[in-house]
Amino acid sequence: MSAADSGGDDPLFQAGTAAFEAGDSSAQAAALKSHASTVLGYVSDRFSVTSGSTACRPTQVGDATIGERDGVPYAGLLLDWTCAQRVDEHEVRSDLFPDGEGYVKGTKTIVTYEIDGRTGSAALDAAHPSFSTGQAWYDRFGEFFLLGAEHLLSGIDHILFLLALIAGSRRLREIVLAATSFTLAHSVTFMLAALGLVEVPATIVEPVIALSIAVVAGWHLWGIWRRGTHAADLETPGHGHFSLDRAGWIRLGVVFCFGLVHGLGFAGALGIDEAWSWTLLWSLLVFNVGIEVVQLSIIAIVFPLLLVLRRRAPKAGIWATGAVSGAVSIMGLIWFVQRISGS
DSSP: OHHHHHHTOHHHHHHHHHHHHHTOHHHHHHHHHHTHHHHHHHHHHHEEEEETTEEOEEEEOSOOEEEEETTEEEEEOOEEEEOSSOOSOEEEEEOOSOOTTOSSOSOOEEEEEEETTEEEEEEEOSSSOEEETTOOHHHHHHHHHHHHHHHHHHOHHHHHHHHHHHHHOOSHHHHHHHHHHHHHHHHHHHHHHHTTSOOOOHHHHHHHHHHHHHHHHHHHHHHHHHHGGGTTSOSSOOBTTTTBOHHHHHHHHHHHHHHHHHHHHHHHHHTOOOOOOHHHHHHHHHHHHHHHHHHHHHHHHHHHHHHHHHHHOHHHHHHHHHHHHHHHHHHHHHHHHHHHHTO
Protein backbone atom coordinates (compact mmCIF):
# COMPACT_ATOMS: atom_id res chain seq x y z
CA MET A 1 0.00 0.00 0.00
CA SER A 2 2.81 2.40 0.89
CA ALA A 3 4.68 1.68 -2.35
CA ALA A 4 1.49 1.92 -4.43
CA ASP A 5 0.47 5.25 -2.92
CA SER A 6 3.95 6.70 -3.29
CA GLY A 7 4.35 5.55 -6.90
CA GLY A 8 0.76 6.23 -7.97
CA ASP A 9 0.46 2.55 -8.91
CA ASP A 10 -3.25 1.80 -8.47
CA PRO A 11 -3.07 -1.72 -10.01
CA LEU A 12 -0.52 -2.68 -7.30
CA PHE A 13 -2.84 -1.25 -4.66
CA GLN A 14 -5.82 -3.22 -5.96
CA ALA A 15 -3.93 -6.50 -6.44
CA GLY A 16 -2.12 -6.22 -3.10
CA THR A 17 -5.28 -5.38 -1.17
CA ALA A 18 -7.22 -8.28 -2.69
CA ALA A 19 -4.38 -10.72 -1.96
CA PHE A 20 -4.04 -9.47 1.62
CA GLU A 21 -7.77 -9.75 2.34
CA ALA A 22 -7.78 -13.26 0.88
CA GLY A 23 -4.75 -14.22 2.98
CA ASP A 24 -3.07 -15.51 -0.17
CA SER A 25 0.71 -15.19 0.26
CA SER A 26 1.40 -16.46 -3.27
CA ALA A 27 -0.84 -13.74 -4.73
CA GLN A 28 0.84 -11.14 -2.52
CA ALA A 29 4.28 -12.19 -3.78
CA ALA A 30 2.97 -12.20 -7.36
CA ALA A 31 1.70 -8.63 -6.96
CA LEU A 32 5.12 -7.51 -5.73
CA LYS A 33 6.83 -9.30 -8.62
CA SER A 34 4.50 -7.76 -11.22
CA HIS A 35 5.21 -4.28 -9.88
CA ALA A 36 8.86 -4.78 -8.93
CA SER A 37 9.95 -1.36 -10.23
CA THR A 38 7.39 0.44 -8.02
CA VAL A 39 8.45 -1.54 -4.96
CA LEU A 40 12.17 -1.11 -5.63
CA GLY A 41 11.73 2.60 -6.24
CA TYR A 42 9.87 3.01 -2.96
CA VAL A 43 12.48 1.13 -0.93
CA SER A 44 15.61 2.54 -2.60
CA ASP A 45 14.32 6.10 -2.19
CA ARG A 46 13.92 5.54 1.54
CA PHE A 47 16.72 3.15 2.47
CA SER A 48 20.19 4.14 1.28
CA VAL A 49 23.86 3.34 1.69
CA THR A 50 26.37 6.12 1.04
CA SER A 51 30.10 5.68 0.42
CA GLY A 52 31.85 8.95 1.20
CA SER A 53 29.64 11.56 -0.44
CA THR A 54 28.42 9.24 -3.18
CA ALA A 55 25.24 7.18 -2.95
CA CYS A 56 25.68 3.48 -3.62
CA ARG A 57 23.50 1.95 -6.33
CA PRO A 58 20.97 -0.71 -5.24
CA THR A 59 20.13 -3.71 -7.39
CA GLN A 60 17.34 -6.14 -6.53
CA VAL A 61 18.46 -9.76 -6.10
CA GLY A 62 15.71 -12.22 -6.94
CA ASP A 63 11.99 -11.64 -6.47
CA ALA A 64 10.37 -10.19 -3.39
CA THR A 65 9.10 -12.86 -1.00
CA ILE A 66 6.27 -13.01 1.50
CA GLY A 67 6.82 -14.52 4.94
CA GLU A 68 4.66 -14.60 8.03
CA ARG A 69 5.38 -13.70 11.65
CA ASP A 70 2.75 -13.88 14.38
CA GLY A 71 0.05 -14.23 11.74
CA VAL A 72 1.08 -11.06 9.88
CA PRO A 73 2.56 -11.14 6.35
CA TYR A 74 5.94 -9.47 5.81
CA ALA A 75 7.57 -8.68 2.48
CA GLY A 76 11.24 -9.59 2.08
CA LEU A 77 13.38 -7.72 -0.42
CA LEU A 78 17.09 -8.51 -0.97
CA LEU A 79 19.16 -5.65 -2.40
CA ASP A 80 22.83 -5.48 -3.37
CA TRP A 81 24.44 -2.04 -3.18
CA THR A 82 27.36 -1.23 -5.46
CA CYS A 83 29.58 1.62 -4.27
CA ALA A 84 31.80 3.62 -6.63
CA GLN A 85 34.66 3.89 -4.14
CA ARG A 86 36.02 1.99 -1.17
CA VAL A 87 36.09 4.06 2.00
CA ASP A 88 36.53 3.43 5.74
CA GLU A 89 33.04 4.57 6.67
CA HIS A 90 29.59 4.16 5.16
CA GLU A 91 26.38 5.91 6.11
CA VAL A 92 23.17 3.89 6.25
CA ARG A 93 19.88 5.77 6.30
CA SER A 94 16.31 4.51 6.65
CA ASP A 95 13.24 6.66 6.09
CA LEU A 96 11.04 3.58 5.62
CA PHE A 97 7.82 4.10 7.57
CA PRO A 98 5.99 5.89 8.88
CA ASP A 99 5.04 7.85 5.80
CA GLY A 100 2.24 10.34 5.33
CA GLU A 101 -0.24 7.65 4.32
CA GLY A 102 -0.45 6.47 7.93
CA TYR A 103 -0.50 2.70 7.31
CA VAL A 104 2.52 2.14 9.54
CA LYS A 105 3.51 4.17 12.60
CA GLY A 106 6.32 4.14 15.13
CA THR A 107 8.62 1.75 13.27
CA LYS A 108 12.10 0.99 14.57
CA THR A 109 14.56 -0.67 12.21
CA ILE A 110 17.32 -2.78 13.75
CA VAL A 111 20.29 -3.00 11.39
CA THR A 112 23.10 -5.54 11.79
CA TYR A 113 25.96 -4.87 9.39
CA GLU A 114 29.31 -6.21 8.20
CA ILE A 115 30.81 -3.81 5.68
CA ASP A 116 34.50 -3.66 4.65
CA GLY A 117 35.70 -5.21 7.88
CA ARG A 118 33.48 -3.14 10.18
CA THR A 119 30.75 -4.92 12.08
CA GLY A 120 28.07 -3.61 14.40
CA SER A 121 24.39 -2.92 14.85
CA ALA A 122 22.18 0.13 15.14
CA ALA A 123 18.57 1.04 15.88
CA LEU A 124 16.93 3.51 13.51
CA ASP A 125 13.68 5.43 13.91
CA ALA A 126 12.16 8.73 12.86
CA ALA A 127 14.27 10.66 15.41
CA HIS A 128 17.51 8.85 14.45
CA PRO A 129 17.16 7.80 10.79
CA SER A 130 20.84 7.20 9.99
CA PHE A 131 24.14 5.95 11.37
CA SER A 132 27.77 5.69 10.28
CA THR A 133 29.66 2.41 10.32
CA GLY A 134 32.52 4.43 11.81
CA GLN A 135 30.58 5.35 14.94
CA ALA A 136 32.09 4.51 18.31
CA TRP A 137 30.98 1.35 20.12
CA TYR A 138 29.46 3.39 22.96
CA ASP A 139 27.27 5.27 20.50
CA ARG A 140 25.93 1.99 19.12
CA PHE A 141 25.31 0.53 22.55
CA GLY A 142 23.80 3.79 23.78
CA GLU A 143 21.11 3.48 21.13
CA PHE A 144 20.15 -0.01 22.28
CA PHE A 145 20.25 1.03 25.95
CA LEU A 146 17.77 3.83 25.25
CA LEU A 147 15.69 1.47 23.11
CA GLY A 148 15.41 -0.95 26.03
CA ALA A 149 14.55 1.80 28.51
CA GLU A 150 11.93 3.23 26.16
CA HIS A 151 10.48 -0.22 25.56
CA LEU A 152 9.79 -0.82 29.25
CA LEU A 153 8.40 2.69 29.80
CA SER A 154 6.04 2.31 26.85
CA GLY A 155 4.95 -1.19 27.89
CA ILE A 156 2.13 -0.52 30.34
CA ASP A 157 1.56 -4.24 30.96
CA HIS A 158 5.14 -4.77 32.17
CA ILE A 159 4.96 -1.67 34.37
CA LEU A 160 1.71 -2.86 35.95
CA PHE A 161 3.31 -6.25 36.64
CA LEU A 162 6.18 -4.43 38.38
CA LEU A 163 3.73 -2.35 40.45
CA ALA A 164 1.95 -5.54 41.47
CA LEU A 165 5.29 -6.95 42.61
CA ILE A 166 6.04 -3.83 44.64
CA ALA A 167 2.59 -3.67 46.24
CA GLY A 168 2.75 -7.31 47.35
CA SER A 169 6.31 -7.20 48.74
CA ARG A 170 6.44 -7.10 52.53
CA ARG A 171 10.15 -6.41 52.99
CA LEU A 172 12.92 -4.75 51.03
CA ARG A 173 14.52 -8.18 50.75
CA GLU A 174 11.38 -9.56 49.10
CA ILE A 175 11.20 -6.94 46.37
CA VAL A 176 14.94 -7.29 45.70
CA LEU A 177 14.63 -11.07 45.39
CA ALA A 178 11.46 -10.78 43.31
CA ALA A 179 13.06 -8.25 40.96
CA THR A 180 16.20 -10.40 40.69
CA SER A 181 14.14 -13.53 39.97
CA PHE A 182 12.08 -11.70 37.36
CA THR A 183 15.24 -10.25 35.77
CA LEU A 184 17.04 -13.59 35.55
CA ALA A 185 13.98 -15.31 34.11
CA HIS A 186 13.09 -12.77 31.45
CA SER A 187 16.75 -12.24 30.51
CA VAL A 188 17.13 -15.93 29.67
CA THR A 189 14.03 -16.25 27.49
CA PHE A 190 14.55 -12.78 25.97
CA MET A 191 18.01 -13.73 24.70
CA LEU A 192 16.93 -17.18 23.51
CA ALA A 193 13.88 -15.84 21.68
CA ALA A 194 15.60 -12.77 20.21
CA LEU A 195 18.39 -14.98 18.82
CA GLY A 196 15.82 -17.32 17.28
CA LEU A 197 16.62 -20.29 19.52
CA VAL A 198 13.14 -20.37 21.08
CA GLU A 199 9.88 -19.44 19.40
CA VAL A 200 6.48 -19.21 21.09
CA PRO A 201 3.46 -17.66 19.30
CA ALA A 202 2.32 -14.25 20.50
CA THR A 203 -1.19 -15.69 20.75
CA ILE A 204 0.08 -17.66 23.75
CA VAL A 205 2.60 -15.20 25.20
CA GLU A 206 0.44 -12.07 25.31
CA PRO A 207 -2.57 -13.61 27.15
CA VAL A 208 -0.23 -15.23 29.69
CA ILE A 209 1.46 -11.88 30.32
CA ALA A 210 -1.94 -10.34 31.00
CA LEU A 211 -2.86 -13.26 33.27
CA SER A 212 0.44 -12.88 35.17
CA ILE A 213 -0.47 -9.30 36.03
CA ALA A 214 -3.85 -10.37 37.43
CA VAL A 215 -2.37 -13.33 39.36
CA VAL A 216 0.46 -11.40 41.05
CA ALA A 217 -1.86 -8.52 41.97
CA GLY A 218 -4.59 -10.94 43.10
CA TRP A 219 -2.09 -12.76 45.31
CA HIS A 220 -1.72 -9.65 47.47
CA LEU A 221 -5.50 -9.11 47.53
CA TRP A 222 -5.96 -12.68 48.76
CA GLY A 223 -3.44 -12.01 51.52
CA ILE A 224 -5.36 -8.90 52.62
CA TRP A 225 -8.67 -10.78 52.57
CA ARG A 226 -7.20 -13.62 54.62
CA ARG A 227 -5.08 -11.66 57.12
CA GLY A 228 -6.38 -8.09 57.00
CA THR A 229 -3.95 -5.52 58.38
CA HIS A 230 -1.45 -8.32 59.11
CA ALA A 231 -1.01 -9.09 55.42
CA ALA A 232 2.40 -7.40 55.48
CA ASP A 233 3.65 -9.61 58.33
CA LEU A 234 5.61 -12.82 57.81
CA GLU A 235 3.42 -15.84 58.50
CA THR A 236 6.29 -17.84 60.05
CA PRO A 237 9.86 -16.82 60.86
CA GLY A 238 12.01 -17.05 57.77
CA HIS A 239 14.89 -19.49 57.70
CA GLY A 240 18.11 -19.59 55.73
CA HIS A 241 20.07 -16.82 54.09
CA PHE A 242 17.03 -15.21 52.39
CA SER A 243 14.75 -15.33 55.48
CA LEU A 244 11.61 -15.98 53.45
CA ASP A 245 8.55 -17.78 54.77
CA ARG A 246 6.64 -20.39 52.77
CA ALA A 247 4.44 -17.78 51.08
CA GLY A 248 7.51 -15.78 50.11
CA TRP A 249 9.17 -18.78 48.44
CA ILE A 250 6.02 -19.70 46.52
CA ARG A 251 5.61 -16.13 45.33
CA LEU A 252 9.25 -16.08 44.21
CA GLY A 253 8.71 -19.22 42.14
CA VAL A 254 5.57 -17.78 40.55
CA VAL A 255 7.38 -14.55 39.67
CA PHE A 256 10.23 -16.51 38.08
CA CYS A 257 7.85 -18.54 35.92
CA PHE A 258 5.98 -15.47 34.76
CA GLY A 259 9.33 -13.73 34.13
CA LEU A 260 10.13 -16.42 31.56
CA VAL A 261 6.98 -15.46 29.66
CA HIS A 262 7.65 -11.72 29.91
CA GLY A 263 11.06 -12.30 28.33
CA LEU A 264 9.34 -13.82 25.31
CA GLY A 265 7.16 -10.71 25.15
CA PHE A 266 10.18 -8.38 25.20
CA ALA A 267 11.78 -10.34 22.35
CA GLY A 268 8.56 -10.52 20.35
CA ALA A 269 8.23 -6.75 20.41
CA LEU A 270 11.63 -6.42 18.71
CA GLY A 271 10.66 -8.77 15.89
CA ILE A 272 14.27 -9.73 15.14
CA ASP A 273 14.71 -12.20 12.31
CA GLU A 274 18.51 -12.36 12.08
CA ALA A 275 21.07 -15.13 12.31
CA TRP A 276 23.02 -15.37 15.57
CA SER A 277 26.11 -13.18 15.81
CA TRP A 278 28.28 -11.77 18.60
CA THR A 279 27.39 -8.24 17.46
CA LEU A 280 23.68 -8.92 17.78
CA LEU A 281 24.22 -10.68 21.11
CA TRP A 282 26.00 -7.69 22.68
CA SER A 283 23.38 -5.28 21.34
CA LEU A 284 20.61 -7.38 22.86
CA LEU A 285 22.45 -7.51 26.19
CA VAL A 286 22.65 -3.72 26.24
CA PHE A 287 18.94 -3.53 25.32
CA ASN A 288 18.22 -5.76 28.30
CA VAL A 289 20.34 -3.55 30.58
CA GLY A 290 18.21 -0.59 29.52
CA ILE A 291 15.11 -2.50 30.62
CA GLU A 292 16.68 -3.37 33.97
CA VAL A 293 17.82 0.17 34.77
CA VAL A 294 14.28 1.51 34.30
CA GLN A 295 12.85 -1.38 36.30
CA LEU A 296 15.23 -0.78 39.21
CA SER A 297 14.60 2.97 39.04
CA ILE A 298 10.84 2.43 39.42
CA ILE A 299 11.45 0.14 42.41
CA ALA A 300 13.90 2.63 43.97
CA ILE A 301 11.30 5.40 43.74
CA VAL A 302 8.07 3.60 44.62
CA PHE A 303 9.06 1.01 47.25
CA PRO A 304 10.66 3.45 49.76
CA LEU A 305 7.49 5.56 49.63
CA LEU A 306 5.46 2.44 50.34
CA LEU A 307 7.69 1.54 53.30
CA VAL A 308 7.29 5.00 54.80
CA LEU A 309 3.50 4.81 54.45
CA ARG A 310 3.36 1.35 56.03
CA ARG A 311 5.47 2.41 59.00
CA ARG A 312 3.67 5.67 59.71
CA ALA A 313 0.15 4.47 58.91
CA PRO A 314 0.06 0.64 58.67
CA LYS A 315 -3.66 0.38 57.92
CA ALA A 316 -3.49 3.08 55.25
CA GLY A 317 -0.49 1.34 53.70
CA ILE A 318 -2.31 -2.00 53.49
CA TRP A 319 -5.45 -0.53 51.96
CA ALA A 320 -3.44 1.63 49.55
CA THR A 321 -1.58 -1.40 48.22
CA GLY A 322 -4.89 -3.26 48.12
CA ALA A 323 -6.43 -0.55 45.97
CA VAL A 324 -3.46 -0.60 43.60
CA SER A 325 -3.51 -4.40 43.40
CA GLY A 326 -7.27 -4.40 42.78
CA ALA A 327 -7.01 -1.95 39.90
CA VAL A 328 -4.04 -3.80 38.41
CA SER A 329 -5.78 -7.17 38.75
CA ILE A 330 -8.92 -5.93 36.99
CA MET A 331 -6.83 -4.44 34.17
CA GLY A 332 -4.93 -7.69 33.78
CA LEU A 333 -8.15 -9.72 33.57
CA ILE A 334 -9.61 -7.34 30.98
CA TRP A 335 -6.47 -7.65 28.84
CA PHE A 336 -6.50 -11.43 29.27
CA VAL A 337 -10.07 -11.70 27.96
CA GLN A 338 -9.31 -9.29 25.09
CA ARG A 339 -6.17 -11.15 24.04
CA ILE A 340 -7.81 -14.56 24.27
CA SER A 341 -10.75 -13.40 22.18
CA GLY A 342 -8.50 -11.51 19.76
CA SER A 343 -10.38 -8.24 20.21
